[in-house]
Amino acid sequence: MRPTPGKPEDFVLNGTAEPKLPQSDRVRPYASIAVLGAGAWGSALATVARRAGREVRLWGRDAAVIDDINTNNRNEAYLPGIALAPGIRATSDLAEALDGAEAVLLVTPSRTVRQLCAAIAPLIGPGVPVAVCAKGIEEGTGYLMGHIAAEVLGRRPVGVISGPTFADETARGHLTAATVAFNFTYPDRLSPLESAAARLAVSMSTDSFRTYISDDLVGVEVGGAVKNVIAIACGMMTGAGFAENTRAALITRGMDEMKRLAEALGGQRETVTGLSGAGDLTLTCSSESSRNMSLGVQLGAGIPRAQCFDGKPVVVEGEFNAVTVTDLARRVRVSMPICEAVREVLHHGGDLNATFRKLWSSPIQSEPRAMDILLDHPSSWAPLPAQEIKP
Numbered sequence: 001m002r003p004t005p006g007k008p009e010d011f012v013l014n015g016t017a018e019p020k021l022p023q024s025d026r027v028r029p030y031a032s033i034a035v036l037g038a039g040a041w042g043s044a045l046a047t048v049a050r051r052a053g054r055e056v057r058l059w060g061r062d063a064a065v066i067d068d069i070n071t072n073n074r075n076e077a078y079l080p081g082i083a084l085a086p087g088i089r090a091t092s093d094l095a096e097a098l099d100g101a102e103a104v105l106l107v108t109p110s111r112t113v114r115q116l117c118a119a120i121a122p123l124i125g126p127g128v129p130v131a132v133c134a135k136g137i138e139e140g141t142g143y144l145m146g147h148i149a150a151e152v153l154g155r156r157p158v159g160v161i162s163g164p165t166f167a168d169e170t171a172r173g174h175l176t177a178a179t180v181a182f183n184f185t186y187p188d189r190l191s192p193l194e195s196a197a198a199r200l201a202v203s204m205s206t207d208s209f210r211t212y213i214s215d216d217l218v219g220v221e222v223g224g225a226v227k228n229v230i231a232i233a234c235g236m237m238t239g240a241g242f243a244e245n246t247r248a249a250l251i252t253r254g255m256d257e258m259k260r261l262a263e264a265l266g267g268q269r270e271t272v273t274g275l276s277g278a279g280d281l282t283l284t285c286s287s288e289s290s291r292n293m294s295l296g297v298q299l300g301a302g303i304p305r306a307q308c309f310d311g312k313p314v315v316v317e318g319e320f321n322a323v324t325v326t327d328l329a330r331r332v333r334v335s336m337p338i339c340e341a342v343r344e345v346l347h348h349g350g351d352l353n354a355t356f357r358k359l360w361s362s363p364i365q366s367e368p369r370a371m372d373i374l375l376d377h378p379s380s381w382a383p384l385p386a387q388e389i390k391p
Helices: 040-051 063-072 094-098 110-123 145-153 167-172 186-190 196-203 217-239 244-264 275-284 291-300 305-311 317-331 337-347 352-360
Strands: 011-013 017-019 032-036 055-059 089-091 103-106 130-132 158-162 176-182 209-214
Touching: 032 040, 032 094, 040 055, 040 103, 040 167, 055 094, 063 089, 094 110, 103 110, 103 196, 110 130, 110 145, 110 317, 130 145, 145 158, 145 217, 158 196, 158 217, 158 275, 176 196, 176 217, 176 275, 196 209, 209 217, 217 244, 217 275, 217 291, 217 317, 217 337, 217 352, 244 275, 244 317, 244 337, 291 305, 291 317, 317 337, 337 352
Parallel strands: 032 055, 032 103, 055 089, 103 130, 130 158, 176 209
Antiparallel strands: 011 017, 158 176
């Protein structure tokens, strides 16, 4: 007989008091999930939810994509050569997609989140949780995606799904892990198995897609937004001819920038060392499958922005995030020199070589921060002739 949660027998003493692990079959998964956004990631998440046994409706705007999914069980426009899970119902009618949905995933570009939230607000019930699967910071307000959704949707549970995930690998069933994060209310603390985070995590779990639960919405979202910018920096240096030392330094110091911003906004530094921070950062900065990394590589190789991606109008979230992340960091007085360097090159005409030379000759700091040491870099002691950084 299983003990009732909250009773003394739920705890064991093995040197320290540790709660027994909850039984997943005691969590009620959502029966029906609406996925809004029929691009690569939306289609991949719809496939995950369907494989997990959920009823899935997938909304998109492109009639050809909708027809391809319904007729051929594929989305060749965004996931070529990959069979989606059988039984996904695609539609271009937003009301139809949301009808009867017990949970909603928003999987559209970050700049569309506010508009889409306003559109769905009258179409979903007050208790229906909404998980935003876009990563970024809103221009002007400085709001993370979850904050936008919470403002527009009112008292509905709002969270995010984030982590080191490429859409094609996820859709193919490669082993993947992601974090499901919602702010926990007081009732959620008392009955965590009834929380939106726990129920959605179970609803999206399969043999190949593993979920973790977090109550640090800010920390998870900051990791997702900042990693895009750091990936562009890594790409720039790779394209310029540098290799592993440089990328390792940018990833490590970039994660420190993530931690500082997350902490300043009320998030936890520990969260940034998890899937949505270190995990996503490592993946995005290590593969040209990432649009952010790919853009950086092309720019580092000297290809003009207009000619990147063969001149196609490819949306790169980090390009936009370079401005919104640094605007927010300046607002809360957090130093983010790598992100500032990317912004300088992308949006202010900064010379890539000179900008990163300046970054590498910035004042010498201490690790750990508690040492509180800051020394002038020798290059600032006397005027030196400008030198091109060469790998």
